[in-house]
Amino acid sequence: MGTKERRQRQFAEREQLFLEHARELIRESGLLNLQMSRLAEKCEYAVGTLYQHFASKEDLLLALTTAQAQEHTELFRRVAEWKTLSRERMFAIGVADKIFVQRNPDHFRISQYALCEVVWRAASPDRREDFLAVCQPIGRCVASIVEDGVRDGDLELNGVTVQELCTGLWALCNGTHNLVHTEGVLEDFAVRDAYRVMCQHIQVMLNGFGWKPLADPTDTQAMHRLIQRIKNEVFHDFCCEN
Amino acid sequence: MGTKERRQRQFAEREQLFLEHARELIRESGLLNLQMSRLAEKCEYAVGTLYQHFASKEDLLLALTTAQAQEHTELFRRVAEWKTLSRERMFAIGVADKIFVQRNPDHFRISQYALCEVVWRAASPDRREDFLAVCQPIGRCVASIVEDGVRDGDLELNGVTVQELCTGLWALCNGTHNLVHTEGVLEDFAVRDAYRVMCQHIQVMLNGFGWKPLADPTDTQAMHRLIQRIKNEVFHDFCCEN
DNA sequence: CAAGGAAAATGAAGATGGTTCAAAATTCGG
DNA sequence: CCGAATTTTGAACCATCTTCATTTTCCTTG
Numbered sequence: 001m002g003t004k005e006r007r008q009r010q011f012a013e014r015e016q017l018f019l020e021h022a023r024e025l026i027r028e029s030g031l032l033n034l035q036m037s038r039l040a041e042k043c044e045y046a047v048g049t050l051y052q053h054f055a056s057k058e059d060l061l062l063a064l065t066t067a068q069a070q071e072h073t074e075l076f077r078r079v080a081e082w083k084t085l086s087r088e089r090m091f092a093i094g095v096a097d098k099i100f101v102q103r104n105p106d107h108f109r110i111s112q113y114a115l116c117e118v119v120w121r122a123a124s125p126d127r128r129e130d131f132l133a134v135c136q137p138i139g140r141c142v143a144s145i146v147e148d149g150v151r152d153g154d155l156e157l158n159g160v161t162v163q164e165l166c167t168g169l170w171a172l173c174n175g176t177h178n179l180v181h182t183e184g185v186l187e188d189f190a191v192r193d194a195y196r197v198m199c200q201h202i203q204v205m206l207n208g209f210g211w212k213p214l215a216d217p218t219d220t221q222a223m224h225r226l227i228q229r230i231k232n233e234v235f236h237d238f239c240c241e242n
Numbered sequence: 243m244g245t246k247e248r249r250q251r252q253f254a255e256r257e258q259l260f261l262e263h264a265r266e267l268i269r270e271s272g273l274l275n276l277q278m279s280r281l282a283e284k285c286e287y288a289v290g291t292l293y294q295h296f297a298s299k300e301d302l303l304l305a306l307t308t309a310q311a312q313e314h315t316e317l318f319r320r321v322a323e324w325k326t327l328s329r330e331r332m333f334a335i336g337v338a339d340k341i342f343v344q345r346n347p348d349h350f351r352i353s354q355y356a357l358c359e360v361v362w363r364a365a366s367p368d369r370r371e372d373f374l375a376v377c378q379p380i381g382r383c384v385a386s387i388v389e390d391g392v393r394d395g396d397l398e399l400n401g402v403t404v405q406e407l408c409t410g411l412w413a414l415c416n417g418t419h420n421l422v423h424t425e426g427v428l429e430d431f432a433v434r435d436a437y438r439v440m441c442q443h444i445q446v447m448l449n450g451f452g453w454k455p456l457a458d459p460t461d462t463q464a465m466h467r468l469i470q471r472i473k474n475e476v477f478h479d480f481c482c483e484n
Numbered sequence: 485c486a487a488g489g490a491a492a493a494t495g496a497a498g499a500t501g502g503t504t505c506a507a508a509a510t511t512c513g514g
Numbered sequence: 515c516c517g518a519a520t521t522t523t524g525a526a527c528c529a530t531c532t533t534c535a536t537t538t539t540c541c542t543t544g
Contacts, residue, residue: 003541007491032360036531037495046494048533057531109359115424116355118274132426139431158460160442163432167421168443172410175417179409182357184374189381190405200402201410205443208450210459217452218400245512249520278502279524288523290504299502 015053017043019067022060027106031113036060058114058122065111066131072100072107073137075235080141082234086149087211090169092230093142094202097173098195099231099239101180108177142166154212165209172201199223257295259285261309264302269348273355278302300356300364307353308373314342314349315379317477322383324476328391329453332411334472335384336444339415340437341473341481343422350419384408396454407451414443441465 021042025034036057040050054060075096082089101108113119120128146162149155157165176198179186186194203215203223216222231239263284267276278299282289296302317338324331343350355361362370388404391397399407418440421428428436445457445465458464473481 030359030363032363035529040495047531048494049492051532052492112354113358113360116358117272117351117423117425118355120425121272121274128426132430135427136430159462160459161432164439164442167418167428167431167433167436167439168414168446171417171421171440171443172414173417174420175413175415176409178416178420179413181359183359183362184370185377186409188374188378189409190403191409194409197406197409198413200406201413201447204410204450205447206450208446208448208459217402217450220401249511277500282524289502290523291521293503294521 019064055124056122058119059124059127061114061119062123062127062131065114066134068104068107069134075100076138076141078234080144086145086152086154089145094199095227095230099235108181260295261306297366298364300361301366301369303356303361304365304369307356308376310346310349311376317342318380318383320476322386328387328394328396331387336441337469337472341477350423
């Protein structure tokens with residue numbers, strides 16, 4: 001009875017198709033103008049079929065976000081498996097974030113919207129659960145690096161929990177994305193390359209935590225060399241250029 | 243010809259009324275369920291009148307955000323005028339943020355939504371400009387503290403610009419708000435009091451920048467004393483309790 | 485291979501809620 | 515007190531999301 005499996009596979013494929021085209025539509029004409037009927041038409045299906053996959057438009061948006069979070073997770077997993085000093089590994093998490101956002105320029109706009117109360121609440125519970133499940137490994141990757149740092153004697157927690165430490169870096173990265181994607185905010189504030197700055201701030205914060213070996217804050221060359229090294233050793237297939 | 247002025251004043255008052263009631267409706271039944279017609283009814287005006295103030299629903303939401311950003315600015319201005327060590331003043335910015343968010347629990351949810359591409363673009367250009375204008379002093383307050391730190395010899399920039407340094411702390415605060423207000427994210431991550439953690443992270447970051455006098459990261463008592471002192475000396479009238 | 489029925493796809497109709505605008509009401513100067 | 519100018523009104527309009535009765539497709543069975 002392979003019929004059922006085939007059906008399921010085709011169904012999953014079609015879901016990918018919808019997501020793919022949705023992303024394309026958003027790229028072309030903005031999140032604002034995404035319309036369910038247009039999307040269905042573009043995919044050559046009826047609206048009703050689209051609604052067999054997604055309980056609502058919001059549900060679709062959260063599904064989009066989840067799909068991209070999956071790729072995000074993949075980058076982090078690589079970092080966690082990288083064999084090097086714990087401090088460098090932690091810094092590489094920031095670089096992974098930077099690379100991810102640059103490769104998926106639309107992702108943050110979509111997820112920013114999809115994770116707002118309004119959209120989040122309107123998505124189906126299943127979809128929300130999915131999203132949280134996909135994000136979980138991210139937290140675990142980062143936490144494991146912190147634990148390694150402590151085990152290797154590079155870092156002392158001083159009463160801070162592993163999760164709390166992670167939250168700081170997470171907030172820093174997340175906040176940077178947020179500022180970057182809020183039109184008019186950083187432009188007016190004369191910050192040129194926000195992601196380079198983010199990397200510097202990660203170094204500052206890791207220094208603040210006393211995570212050894214400390215980085216020399218005046219040596220931007222060293223930071224760029226490290227970023228290059230990370231790109232070569234960990235993400236060689238993700239960023240040929242730059 | 244005082245007629246014109248009176249009209250304008252009444253118009254402005256009515257706008258406040260609309261904003262007030264909108265906030266109330268959101269508090270009662272969520273951003274998701276805010277309806278223009280309901281809002282008009284609650285205010286005992288016709289929908290058309292509401293639309294004389296706000297070009298669209300999105301415009302209203304951005305106006306709400308702007309109004310609250312004004313109060314936010316006020317808190318920051320106080321901090322900037324506080325006479326004390328530059329490092330303490332900078333830390334107080336974080337405390338101001340914490341107080342503001344706790345006093346305005348809905349603000350972040352609304353602004354998070356209003357500043358998303360979708361809503362931002364749908365608001366009127368005037369409204370967007372207003373928002374940016376209101377936010378500008380925030381940046382200036384923070385920047386002035388950094389400049390004071392440098393002048394007083396408490397801080398060396400080491401090639402980082404003032405704006406870049408500010409961006410780091412801003413991102414940290416903003417990111418924390420974001421994580422706190424994204425349902426299910428921090429809960430699963432076992433972070434209890436995210437804003438206490440945020441304050442710790444600010445200290446870590448300021449230490450990382452080498453901003454003197456350095457804080458002892460193991461001494462949480464000292465941090466709480468400082469927070470209390472800030473509440474007493476700067477925000478006495480804002481937070482009687484806690 | 486035809487029949488029957490389960491499963492899936494369809495898209496027109498329905499529902500919702502934002503927005504407009506012609507008409508009614510109000511205000512104000514003369 | 516009049517009539518023009520301004521403001522308010524809310525029913526009608528319209529854009530989209532969503533549903534669901536009908537049609538089509540697909541598969542099993544006799």
